[in-house]
Amino acid sequence: MSSTLYRLGRAMAHARWKAVGVWALLLVVLGGLAVGLGGSFSSQFEIPGTQGQEGLDELADRFPQMSGTSGQLVFLSEDGTSIDDHEAQIDRVMDKAADVDGVEAAPSPFDENSPGTRNDGDTAIIGTVQLSGSPGGFADGALEKLQKISDDGNSGGLRVELGGQILQSSDIPMGSSEIIGLLAALIILAVTFRSVVPAFVPIVSAVVGVGVSMLAVMALSAGMEIPSVTISLGAMLGLAVGIDYALFILSRHRGQLKRGMDVVESIGEAIATSGSAVIFAGLTVVIALVGLFVTRIPFLTIMGIAAAATVALSVVVALTLLPAIMGLLGENLRPRRVRRLMAENGGALPEPEQPEEGEEGKGEGKGSAAKRAGGSRWVRIVTKVPALTIILVILVVGSLAIPIKDLRLGLPDLGTEKPDTQARQTYDLVADEFGAGYNGPLLVTADIINSDDPLGVVDDLKKRIGDLPDVEEIQLATPNEGADMAVVVVIPEGSQTDESTSDLVRTLRSDSSTWEKDLDISDVRVTGQTAVAIDITDRLSEALLPFAVFVVGLSLILLMVVFRSIWVPIKASLGYLLSVGAAFGVVSMVFEYGWGNEALDIHVVGPVIAFMPIMCMGVLFGLAMDYEVFLVSRMREEYVRTGDAHGAIERGFSASAPVVIAAALIMFSVFASFVPGGAYMLQPIAVALAVGVLVDAFVVRMTLVPAVLALLGRYAWWLPKWLERLLPVVDTEGEGLGAVLEHRRWTEEHGDMALRMEDTIVPLVGEPGVLGPLTGAVDPGALLVARSADDAARETFLDLVSGRIAPTSGVFAVHDRLSPADTGAIQARVHRIGPGEDVAGRIAQISPRRAAREIVVIDLVTDLAHASVITQGRAVRTLEELMRQGVAVVTGSRVDLGLETSQPEQTVVDALEDPSRHVALRVHRSASRTSVSATSSHSDSTPVVEGAHA
Secondary structure (H helix, E strand, O other), X not given: OHXXXXXXXXXHHHOHHHHHHHHHHHHHHHHHHHHHHOOOOXXXXXXXXXXXXXXXXHHHHHOHHHOOEEEEEEEEEOOOOOHHHHHHHHHHHHHHHHOOOOEEEOOOOOOOXXXXXXXXXXXXXXXXXXXXXXXXXXXXXXXXXXXXXXXHOOEOOEEEEEEEHHHOOOOOOOOOHHHHHHHHHHHHHHHHHOOOHXXXXXXXXXXXXXXXXXXXXXXXXXXXXXXXXXXXXXXXXXXXXHXXXXXXXXXXXXXXXXXXXXXXXXXXXXXXXXXXXXXXXHHHHHHHHHHHHHHOOHHHHHHHHHHHHHHHHHHHHHHHHHHHHXXXXXXHHOOXXXXXXXXXXXXXXXXXXXXXXXXXXXXXXXXHHHHHHHHHHHHHHHHHXXXXXXXXXXXXXXXXXXXXXXXXXXXXXXXXXXXXXXXXXXXXXXXXXXXXXXXXXXXXXXXXXXXXXXXXXXHHHHHHHHOOOOEEEEEEEEEOOOOOEEEEEEEEOOOOOOHHHHHHHHHHHHHHHXXXXXXXXXXXXXXXXXXXXXXXXXXXHHHHHHXXXXXXXXXXXXXXXXXXXXXXXXXXXXXXXXXXXXXXXXXXXXXXXXXXXXXXXXXXXXXXXXXXXXXXXXXXXXXXXXXXHHHHHXXXXXXXXXXXXXXXXXXXXXXXXXXXXXXXXXXXXHHXXXXXXXXXXXXXXXXXXXXXXXXXXXXXXXXXXXXXXXXXXXXXXXXXXXXXXXXXXXXXXXXXXXXXXXXXXXXXXXXXXXXXXXXXXXXXXXXXXXXXXXXXEEOOOXXXXXXXXXXXXXXXXXXXXXXXXXXXXXXXXXXXXXXXXXXXXXXXXXXXXXXXXXXXXXXXXXXXXXXXXXXXXXXXXXXXXXXXXXXOOHHHHHHHHHHHOOOEEEEEEOOOOOHHHOHHHHHHHXXXXXXXXXXXXXXXXXXXXXXXXXEEOOOOOOOOEEOEEO
């Protein structure tokens, strides 16, 4: 991966204007689609297969007047008279509402068949308005017309307020506070880099990534139902991770520029090293978010996929647009003092004056030294008595987690809207005048087709429900027009989010089987938006434990792969759980206890959005693993290099801590900016993520982790041998870059070679033993015949060249691609023609325009000779034309003696216009040794590949 990222970084730096242009064009195109398609977001949450959702679907089919979305027109007498004195005025308002396009029903609240709810003083009454569709999908202008009718009705001592679920907002909840978060991030970056110009680079990169992803989501909303909170959640995550990922790469680039490295070379190495870690970090977040599918809740899965796509796009932007921007800025990103020194010394940085650390000006070294000294002091303090540090951290973070016991979950109703909105004011009016339950009625449906007395059955069902505890009133009980379905509108005593309402739903469902038997009815269901919200909350609560197991299990596996250790992953996972506990505990303090509500501009005290825990667990998992990788990988690197377990902690911490501190502060700033003035659905998530990041970075990763590693010593890096063999090797810090740079230097000295082997050892195919070490090189445009009567040795060499097997040690390269890191790229460049295949036909299919760095492997030279004979040499001449374009041809011969003993090989050489292209490689082995040599057919045994052990 390092080699691919290195080339990608250099390519983007060279093609910087093209890369910027592509991203700009993508923004324009997606912006046009988003505006042109005119999509809208949904504020409704549904779970197919739940009783509540099935009931709503059945209502839409059999009782459409009760389906759709319910609204309220609340009438209040303000002149001291009875509400009945305003009957004529109220009826006129309801008649006008019934005429609005999209309104299914708006009966008079004085109708005997569907009377409206009155308050105890007879000074207020509720009229019901039923609209087809869901919020965001009503007929054009319907809400505006109803609002005007309501406003016009305010006269003659009568107050009219429009409310209900029809006012549930589906707008994108974005505000100016996000700009404050970006400004805070800009300040932190400017302090980190000690310069303003580089501080803007991560901001621009992140904004472009978020812009592309959000516009794509807006365009997709025209064809699929996407929750409105998705856009804000994606923006929040995209900005946070986008800035952080760009920061990690840009910090590496700036550090290399300080040492005098060439700009383009530095960009390539920064992408290859920090870019590798960014890919891993982004992958952990993406996997955790996509893992939300375990909840089996479609809207949450969509939110997770959209957020995961935003994070993935942030990674792509960091690997493509960021290097292009760094290439455009060029020398402007190099610290001023270093630029001046290089200008004074002919473009090279004098070794004695090369600054060790720092950014710009005379204070650079001092500032950086102060950071290192501060980091060293801190890590010495926390590792001096590691057991004490561990106990203190557990006690402090554990105390923050205690309020979790009081955390309640639910879905937002109109009571969570801002106090100055029409929806919230009407909600409060209904709660004050009638009771909290009137804002969240329950619907009980039943199939009564078997009854010969529909009205009597409905009355019996109404009475049984009305006798239950926690029932305030039966607002309506009626059969549908076909008299085959009954609907009972139940007003609970509590609001939608009260525990008593949830208890009532469970009681209604548990008693339904008895009613079905006693009343000869069937399919009794408890439904309505309140019941659906309770179903969703219950489903999310049930999914919390499986998702936690999924996330923690995933973290153990991923970190074992990265750190080759048992204890580091266990410690990381337990630390993650501490961070999650602290985050949820603080959320409970703010939203359940009301601590700091006013300062944070949070206008509700009560249950938080039900998907907050599961969403935050996924996101915090990814972010926690980011900090774990960036901090601990540097410590592991130092331990592997020196074997000094304690010293590795201090050196690794001091080197990584400044960037991690800046990254965590930026994350915190972005998340925190979504709290004041944000949508109530998003506020608990933002609080949890802000607190979680702060605790995880500063308390868990920078305090607990060094203490645990110090306590474990060298055992922290222990991994059983059998497990190490099972785990794949992942290059998260660009360790493979050294091999890429070494091969690049070798190529600059020796020229580009089609094949390069240096002490290459490869296992034999199908037999025990190895082939190698192989050393030598083959020019582009050469025809190499591997001669051997030993099938295993010959096939092993051909498979090595084809990328089908990888060497276990040494260097093996096909042009600029190294094995095993670039095995896929090598395979993509090889045309393998097996025994018995149509050689002439396969050769003819190879395009000369794309053949510059490709390899043609023909298993048997006899097949090539046969193709030459039947085409009168045309096949070999076509192959030679490819060789002139740089294609190397490798074929195998079962004859391991000279050219004069192999008629097929001689036939091929005779057909070549330039026989000097022919090179022979003899591969054979004895009991103790495989000897490999190659000679040109027109020279004196000049070896190009030598020596191999069996």
